Amino acid sequence: MLKIEQVVAGYGRLTALKNIDLRVDKGEVVFVVGPNGAGKSTLLKTISGLMAPTSGRISFQGERVDGKAPEQVCRKGLALIPEGRHIFKTLTVQENLLVGAMIRKNAMEVRADMEMVLETFPILRERYNGVAGHLSGGEQQQLAIARSILQRPTLLMIDEPSLGLAPLMIDQVYSSLRQLNQTGLTLLIVEQSTGRIMDLASRIYVLRNGNVVLEDAPGNLANGNALDAAYFGFSDNAA
Amino acid sequence: MLILKRMFPVIALVVPLIIVVFVIDQFGTGNMQRVSTEALVRLVFAVGLYMFVGNSGILSFGHMTFCAVAAYASAWQTCCSMMKPTIMSGLPAFVRDNTFPLIPSALTSVGLAGAVALVSGLVLMRLSFFSASISTLALLVIMNVVFANWTTVTMGNSTIVGLPVYVTIWGALAATVVVIVLAYLFQNSRWGLMLRATREEEVAAQASGVSLYWSRFIAFTLSGFVAGLAGVLFAHFMGTVSLSNFFLNHTFIIVAMLVIGGMHSLAGVVVGVALISAVTEVLRQAEAGYSIGGLSFAVPPGTQELVLAVTMLLILIFRKDGIMGGKEFRWPWPARSDRLAIEERKVASVQRSS
Numbered sequence: 001m002l003k004i005e006q007v008v009a010g011y012g013r014l015t016a017l018k019n020i021d022l023r024v025d026k027g028e029v030v031f032v033v034g035p036n037g038a039g040k041s042t043l044l045k046t047i048s049g050l051m052a053p054t055s056g057r058i059s060f061q062g063e064r065v066d067g068k069a070p071e072q073v074c075r076k077g078l079a080l081i082p083e084g085r086h087i088f089k090t091l092t093v094q095e096n097l098l099v100g101a102m103i104r105k106n107a108m109e110v111r112a113d114m115e116m117v118l119e120t121f122p123i124l125r126e127r128y129n130g131v132a133g134h135l136s137g138g139e140q141q142q143l144a145i146a147r148s149i150l151q152r153p154t155l156l157m158i159d160e161p162s163l164g165l166a167p168l169m170i171d172q173v174y175s176s177l178r179q180l181n182q183t184g185l186t187l188l189i190v191e192q193s194t195g196r197i198m199d200l201a202s203r204i205y206v207l208r209n210g211n212v213v214l215e216d217a218p219g220n221l222a223n224g225n226a227l228d229a230a231y232f233g234f235s236d237n238a239a
Numbered sequence: 240m241l242i243l244k245r246m247f248p249v250i251a252l253v254v255p256l257i258i259v260v261f262v263i264d265q266f267g268t269g270n271m272q273r274v275s276t277e278a279l280v281r282l283v284f285a286v287g288l289y290m291f292v293g294n295s296g297i298l299s300f301g302h303m304t305f306c307a308v309a310a311y312a313s314a315w316q317t318c319c320s321m322m323k324p325t326i327m328s329g330l331p332a333f334v335r336d337n338t339f340p341l342i343p344s345a346l347t348s349v350g351l352a353g354a355v356a357l358v359s360g361l362v363l364m365r366l367s368f369f370s371a372s373i374s375t376l377a378l379l380v381i382m383n384v385v386f387a388n389w390t391t392v393t394m395g396n397s398t399i400v401g402l403p404v405y406v407t408i409w410g411a412l413a414a415t416v417v418v419i420v421l422a423y424l425f426q427n428s429r430w431g432l433m434l435r436a437t438r439e440e441e442v443a444a445q446a447s448g449v450s451l452y453w454s455r456f457i458a459f460t461l462s463g464f465v466a467g468l469a470g471v472l473f474a475h476f477m478g479t480v481s482l483s484n485f486f487l488n489h490t491f492i493i494v495a496m497l498v499i500g501g502m503h504s505l506a507g508v509v510v511g512v513a514l515i516s517a518v519t520e521v522l523r524q525a526e527a528g529y530s531i532g533g534l535s536f537a538v539p540p541g542t543q544e545l546v547l548a549v550t551m552l553l554i555l556i557f558r559k560d561g562i563m564g565g566k567e568f569r570w571p572w573p574a575r576s577d578r579l580a581i582e583e584r585k586v587a588s589v590q591r592s593s
Contacts, residue, residue, distance in 0.1 A: 048446055070445040079446065086443030088436045090503065090565055099436045102429065103448035144443075151447065 001026045001186060002047070002078075002155055007056030007066070009046045016042040018210040020056070024155065029177075029187045031197045034207035035231065040190040041083055043207070044157050047188075048080040049073035060155070075103050079153035081144045083160050083190075089133030093124050093143060096132050100147035110150070117146045120176060138169030145176060149185075156180070157188045162196065174200060194227055206230040244570050249423045251568035252509045253416050260412045272408050278516035279411035280472045282509065285493055286418045287465025289508045291458045292497065294426055296438035297368060300490050301359075301375030304382040305463040307485035309352035309470030311386070311393060314480045316344035319401035326399075329391025341405060341475075349467040356463020364456040368441070371455070379490065386482050398481040406476035414472055418465055422505055425461065434458050438503075495551050501561020506568050511561065515550075519543050 002024040009017040016039045024030045034040050045051045047058055049070040058066040065073050074080070088096050097117065101110045118125040121142045127135060132143060141161060148156055161177065162170040178200055181187055191197055197204065198218045206214040206227065214230035243250070256279075263275050288302045315323075315330055316339040324335055339347075363374045386393045393399075425431045434454040436444040441451060474480050492515075500511020528537035554561060 050442060050445060069450070071448045071450045074446060074448040082440075082442045082446060086440040086446075088439035088443065090439060091432075091435060095432055095435075098432060099444065099447050099449065102433060147447065 001061060002188065003059045004043075004047065005057050005059075007043075007046060007053045007058060009042055009051055009053040009056075011042075015054075016210050017046065017053070020207075020210070020212055022205055022212065022215075024186060024188050025202075026186055027181075027184065028202040029181050029189065029200050030203050030205065031201045032188070032190045032205045032207055033192065033194050033197065033231065035192070037209075038207040039210040040192075040207055041159055042210075044080055044082075044159050044188075044190055047073075047157065048078060050080075071103075074151060074153075077152070077154035079148040079151045079156050081148050081156070081158045081161070084163060087132050087135075087140050087143050087147070089131070091132055092129055093127050093132050093135070094129060096143055096147055097124070097150055100150035103151060109152075113150055113152065117149055120149075120179065121146050136169075137165050138172060141165060141169070141173050142176065145173070145180075149180065153185070155186045155188060157190075159190045160192060161189065162191060162193070170196065194231065246423075247570045248506065248567035249420055252419055252506060256412065256415065256509075256513075260408055264408055274516070274520050276406065276408045276411045276476055278512065279408070279415045280406070280469055280476055281493065281496075281516065282415050282512045283411070283418050283472060284466055284469035285496060285508050285512045286415070286422050286505070287462045287469060288493060289462075289497065289502065289505065290422050290425055290465060291455075291462035293502050293504065293508065294431055294434040294438060294458055295455050296503075297455065298372045298494065298502075299375040299459075299462075300372070300487075300494070301363075301378035301382075302462065302466045303485045303490050304359075304378050305352040305356050305466035306470035306473065307382055307386065307482070308355050309348040309467035310474035310480045310485070311399075312348035312351045313344055313471045313474050314399045314402055315392075316348070317341060317403055317475075318399055318480075322401070326394055327392055329389070341403060345471045345475075348471050349464055352467025352470060353460060353464035356466070357460045360456045360459040360463070364452055364459055379486070383482065383486055393482070396482055398479050400479045402474055402478045402480065404475060404478040406472050411472060411476070414468060418468070419505065419509070421465070425458070426505065430454060430457050492547070495547055497561075498551055499554050499561060501563035501565055503560060503565035504563050504567050507561045507563035507565065510563055514562070515547065518546065518550075522546055 004020055004022040007017055007020045008015060020039075020043065022032075022043075032040050032043060042051065046053050046066075049065065049068050049072065053066050056066070057064060060076055060078055063076065065076060065078065088099065091099070097114060101114070104110050118128075123139050124143060124146055127139070132140065135143060145158070145161075158177075161173050165173065174196060177187060177189070181200075189197075201218045203215065203217050204227070205212055208230070214226065216226070220226075260275065260279075263271050267275070284302070284306060288299060291297070291302075292299055315327065315334050319326075320338040323330070327335065359378055363371055363378065366374055387395050389395070426435065433444065433449040436447065436449055437451050437454055445451060470485075473484070496511040496515045497508060498511075499515060500509070501507025522538065522543045525538045526540050526542055528535050558564065
């Protein structure tokens with residue numbers, strides 16, 4: 001569904017992604033993990049068009065999307081929730097959700113989806129006319145997810161959904177992500193910690209210093225040694 | 240009822256304005272009427288500026304450009320038919336040798352201002368947040384230099400006199416009401432919502448399919464039209480057009496009003512302009528001197544500017560979102576579910592603070 005081939009990207013003279021190959025198939029939950037500065041966020045930004053890759057190709061459902069503007073990319077069904085719960089703080093919850101549905105034409109469908117989203121995240125119905133900035137961290141993350149679902153994406157990318165959340169909240173966010181995946185949504189999730197991802201992941205990529213150092217299914221990584229080794233750069237995985 | 244509720248933020252602004260204008264028209268002195276009319280014209284400009292600045296978060300110093308273009312355009316068409324061929328010899332012949340009716344010339348002048356906004360927006364709105372803001376200042380300087388030196392058309396720094404004066408207090412009020420309604424409809428429209436989203440979070444807005452460029456460009460153009468309308472009103476309120484009225488001084492006063500009232504809501508703009516206009520007028524008279532019981536006293540000249548600056552500083556320090564804090568006037572009887580949420584918030588904030 002999403003195919004990334006030999007992508008190089010960076011900021012000025014700094015190369016953040018050095019030759020990345022990665023794919024996401026339909027219905028999968030793919031995790032990209034790695035330490036700080038590994039290039040995880042850069043990867044999502046590049047896929048969503050917020051950054052243009054220096055070279056390489058990115059194709060989504062058989063169509064090239066690299067070098068396209070972010071608003072064009074998201075119209076193809078690739079949604080991104082940026083790092084740090086970027087919600088529109090002074091807008092109401094309702095307005096936040098409406099921005100998510102902005103690219104869609106069919107008002108009837110949007111209304112039905114809005115209802116569905118409010119079912120999934122009841123807290124948003126309670127706070128519907130309230131200012132989004134007053135929500136707690138976990139509620140804001142739910143709002144960000146809800147907003148991007150209203151885009152009706154076929155692939156949803158999330159940058160560190162657990163960042164800065166209490167453990168209980170992380171569980172909540174993850175269980176809603178699992179629900180979404182069960183309804184057929186493909187997920188590409190970036191996380192820094194590997195702790196919670198095993199039972200949700202279809203496949204895991206480990207990114208370090210702008211390189212993919214490991215790609216495997218969680219079943220094969222069950223004892224954790226290989227994953228740790230790749231993550232921390234022990235032995236032959238050193239990048 | 241629903242429409243009343245939905246339009247309440249506008250009604251809460253418009254009704255008091257109408258009442259004030261009515262009272263001043265009936266009981267006010269001639270000077271009070273003049274001052275109020277000028278304040279209303281300024282409000283039209285401020286609301287126009289707000290349509291872009293308030294919704295996009297990008298401060299513009301350049302909107303006086305559109306104001307000036309429209310004021311001059313209207314002067315070219317309507318003023319002083321006898322003198323025009325000599326004092327503004329550089330005008331195209333059909334403008335120079337004819338005088339046009341007021342309404343069509345007002346419309347074309349507003350249109351011209353909007354066109355200038357459209358063309359400059361095509362370029363400036365491609366820039367990022369802060370660059371766009373600074374670039375509007377450049378636009379203002381360009382306009383000023385061109386107008387100051389294009390003497391055969393603009394009379395340079397001299398004042399064009401003899402425009403028909405047709406803007407009354409009620410006329411200015413009508414324009415203000417129309418513009419306030421327009422601004423409110425815009426900010427709640429699809430494009431207004433998108434623009435406010437970019438103001439809060441550029442990245443997330445883009446990721447939701449919002450184009451920074453187009454959303455800003457549309458608002459910039461639209462607010463250029465409104466600024467043009469203010470220019471026409473100003474020209475035909477004063478009866479004169481002078482370049483010095485369209486430069487940094489006036490820009491900064493309006494920006495100060497926006498900052499003090501709160502530039503992220505329509506209510507903030509109206510409150511800011513009304514309040515500062517009233518205060519400035521009181522101070523202006525104090526500078527001119529009052530006489531009470533044979534004793535006359537006056538505050539030192541410059542007090543107006545000083546008070547304005549100090550107020551702005553205090554607001555920035557203690558209430559950085561302005562008097563209105565970016566909020567509109569709300570329907571005072573919220574629905575039950577909202578009331579519960581508000582109560583909960585209060586309880587939560589009390590718990591946090593204890």
